[in-house]
Amino acid sequence: MAFDKLLKFFAPKDTIFQPLFVKVAENLTAISKLLILTISENDTEKRQVHIVAIKDLEHEGDRLTYELYKNLIDTFITPFDREDIHQLASTMDDVADYINKTAQRIELYKPKRMMPAYITIAGMILEASKHIELAIKELEQVKNPEIVNNACDAVREIESKTDKLYHESIIEIFRDEKDAVELIKNKEILEALEKTTDKTKNVSKVIKTVLVKMV
């Protein structure tokens, strides 16, 4: 592997993009933890506190994404392809958006029961977020591209596992849930959860694209 090329990824002088991406990644991990708290909490009032916190972090993510775009316009030389910076910022933003969307649906629909699959998938989303955070931070040190690559593979694997669980859960509710309104609620919350993991996979794809260009 061409480590010398990798060293240029986040050049020592890049004090703009790398720290911002780290903040976005840490924000994703934090928001994923809040999603687990939201789903675990049965008391709707206490749950509401976590949902509001998710909304706040999602706004913080928007602010950081805007800052990344703004710097992209203002900065002549970027640490890597402008289009890739844009894609990375935009796909990471999508993850936060979908976690927020999931929380919103829980808030709005107030399902009678939280399906066990919810908490399992939320746990997988947290895992994926942690892998993304690791990959982004490793891109800073660029000592070991394999770590970045493995983290991306782990995200893909998590997405694939979630997909299976999502399928089983959808089959389950269409088979067992006789109340059409509850079925709609569970189906749409599951869809938001599954889309969130899709979005983490998109992030891993962009990071892989960046790696491919460098090695």
Next chain:
Amino acid sequence: MAFDKLLKFFAPKDTIFQPLFVKVAENLTAISKLLILTISENDTEKRQVHIVAIKDLEHEGDRLTYELYKNLIDTFITPFDREDIHQLASTMDDVADYINKTAQRIELYKPKRMMPAYITIAGMILEASKHIELAIKELEQVKNPEIVNNACDAVREIESKTDKLYHESIIEIFRDEKDAVELIKNKEILEALEKTTDKTKNVSKVIKTVLVKMV
């Protein structure tokens, strides 16, 4: 503010893009008015006339968008970044698409009652369209960039208000609507309305990006 730079936005010699964007903007305002007429009309036959008119204007919007893309390919020098022209055309097209989608759902689902929130949100969409039209026209004269900026802020604010109303309405139907089929209808029409205001926000974002690049 660098007015001299702004003057280059729609250069006096740009007789292609600016007039087309004005037409697209006026089309959006017209189609928004038709959406209000559609929702206000209880007679399904009379309503159908407005829905057909929306479909026609949406096609007219498609035609104008295609013309913008075509000119983008044929024209070597553009008044501003090619990517921004593309984005502006594409996001404005999205607004028309979602107004049409809303009208289509009303036509297809024939909800037993029109929720009061429909008309309120449709009014907000018209307001947002008028602000977009103003911003686009102001970009022509470039006498006062603040007007453009304020119009964009107004669109964002409208979107934020609509979002709250949408949330309240979804909570309401999941709490009060016992007929699952009517619930699906109302939920999906509300979602189309809310997505329309999302799309107006996207337009305002692109216009802001263009402004940021110029000042």
Next chain:
Amino acid sequence: MAFDKLLKFFAPKDTIFQPLFVKVAENLTAISKLLILTISENDTEKRQVHIVAIKDLEHEGDRLTYELYKNLIDTFITPFDREDIHQLASTMDDVADYINKTAQRIELYKPKRMMPAYITIAGMILEASKHIELAIKELEQVKNPEIVNNACDAVREIESKTDKLYHESIIEIFRDEKDAVELIKNKEILEALEKTTDKTKNVSKVIKTVLVKMV
């Protein structure tokens, strides 16, 4: 028409992109045929075989799309605009994705009855795929740009016809289907079918854009 320009489209030396696009196109036709088999089969076990085959071909499509992207990064000179190659690969991938999504919904929801419209639309999707395959192959020989153009127009026409049929079918289920859960199933399968034809239209748009740039 400037045939000399067209000759440059897939230059004789392009042994990378053109053969890959032909493979993707042939894959689309194959996957469309499997969708018809899926819908025609009433025995759920036998049906499952076709659904798994669709999933396999969709993965094969993903692999080919990834190869196209990879070559786009590695290849300095491309037969036509990089952005267009990207768009063409991405829109063709969308078609396969939506055929797979349709099959997935049939597998997950297990609707009590397959609506007659399903098979009609699946037939139209196969027709559209064949036109796309023809257009892609004609781009290789570049003897007659009219053939490419007509194939694209045919795809648009198919999409327009499907749209009408989709509308009629949605009206029908909201009028006749009293079981809310069955209504949801049919509505979502129809939506996936209709979105698939939308995606074929997007492919035809990209091919047309490429043609416009060359003549």
